[in-house]
Amino acid sequence: MLIPKEVIEDIIQKSDIVSIISERVTLSKKGRNYWGLCPFHQDSNASMSVSPEKKFFKCFSCQVSGTALDFIKDFDNISFQDAIKKLSSLINYDLTKYQSNIPQQQNKDAILYKLNEEALAFFKLNLRSNEAKPAVKYLHSRDITNEDIQFFEIGYLSKTNSLVDHLLNKGFNISDIVDAGLGSYNEERNKLYDIFQDRILFPIRNENKELIGFSGRIIETGSDRPKYLNTKETKVFSKRKIAYNFSEAIKSARIKKEIIILEGYMDVISMHKNGINNTIALMGTALSQYHVNLFKTIKGTVKMFLDGDEPGIKGNIEAAQTLISSNQKVLIVNNPTNNDPDELIKQGRKAEVEQMITNATNPLEYIIYKRWNKVDPKDFNSVEEFMKEVCTFVINCNNQILYETSIDKLEKVTNLSKESIIDFYKKHTRSRTMTFTNSNQEVKEKVIEPKPKQEKENNQNFNVLSSLKAYELAGKTILFDLIKSNKNLELIKEKIREVNFPHKKFGKLISQIINSYDENINCSEVEIKEMLAKHSTPENLEEIAWYENDPLMVHKKTNVDSTKLIENSFEKLKMYSNEKKIIEINEMLKAKNLSKADRENLMNILSDRIKKREEWLSIFNDKNN
Incomplete structure (x- = not known):
């Protein structure tokens, strides 16, 4: 369903944003706006403001903002298209004339979702039949009530009722039914067979509530059939992507x-x-x-x-x-x-x-508690196996703090000296490649070394908050990473709305690259650069080229963890956004017509912002000491 931009804007303008948000979050009116706890971060100070005049909400703490459409999409965790449908339904806005605006080649995923929904309706109907009484009896024996059955959409396929025949009668073709994992086709007999026959069916939906597959359970005991049977790997169902409920x-x-x-x-x-x-x-x-x-x-x-x-x-x-x-x-x-x-x-x-x-x-205490209980402290081999498992876990976590904490914990549990534990780590990791950064310098050892507390580098502390160049460099790092590949695409999409970019043009270019990947996830570096050439000024292109080719830039190092680099860049941009917000709130506080309630809210938010600044400065200074 392709809906014109002006229609979406009309839906937003005709919606009551206060009513929509208040159905999901408790709001209270203070001055001209409404305030409530932001549901998108751990808020305890009513940082989210909702403006009925501007049809806009904004959290002054985590920076999430948008229209009623954005709020429904993020809070209800649904797709953009589904959010439009839901919002239009709430205000009785007719979208039927746009439903025919469908591409000629219908999306294969949509066909599979539709097949699964039709199958679920059939399964649920079957559970109400006489043949399903043993299945219902089994569910009740597992303390699953009729209300639970309805909430979790549980169904059943009997031995005599054929799902594949039902789907064929509904107009679906054999190829799609097989591709959906709902039937298997025997070419010799020219016959389509049911997959989930005589099983209780539990539907599995993805994060967007789209029905991707099923898990079927037998009810008889002592059967040779597999107890559980999930949908096979399909275009929409992958075992590694199951997150039931x-x-x-x-x-x-x-x-x-x-x-x-x-x-x-x-x-x-x-x-x-x-x-x-x-x-x-x-x-x-x-x-x-x-x-x-x-x-x-x-x-x-x-x-x-x-x-x-x-x-x-x-x-x-x-x-x-x-x-x-x-x-x-x-x-x-x-x-x-x-x-x-x-x-x-x-x-x-x-x-x-x-x-x-x-x-x-915490996981370190868990693994030590679970594994040390089985160790014979007097048996060298037993202790060594324990050390190997814990050290392997710590090494694979690739976390400096966890490493240093583990040394103290292992010393107390095993009575080994710190020197012996560190030496064990070194020997155990000779075949591994472990890199950590300390004060922005690469550790050349392939094992983490604890940072000596008594030693300090002569470098002066670098105050990020006073350097605009550091912020600009962070933005360029994110842009360059996206140009090179889509490896960190999901991470960037998740974090981009939390920050502001000092170089606004680079922020727009990043959004354009994200859109390109959304249209074609396999978009190549050459195609991305061609797109940038159309939307960038010569000065911007020259700046990108300089950054890409500068041999001193950290991204040129082959062993740098690009994901950590992107996360660090976003942390710097959060500092920048925080400073911008402090300035903005200070300006707002200068307004003479500000109500007492709004002033108190802004003062509380400003206090939180200043605390964040101090926390970031403390963390940054610690890293550089």
């Missing part, structure tokens, strides 16, 4: 600033029934970079809560390693039992589960 959990997770990662969908259903709504399930898959990027939209803590058995412990450790190496805050829920969360709740141990979640520990 994310589209529902994100609402609660954003408010709590915390998302809990479970193993199976039964765990999610049990937790939901007991008021714990910020949970998702990996469903037996390893945590991937896709999940990391997804969790970063929460802007909070990830709590790993896999089963208490050995595979669960191993999964917790591996997931924590992935998250830490991606600079995502993570804690692990220590489950001392051999039961999963679903079993614990059914045993009447809900309070115990809640206490486990509250007492979630």
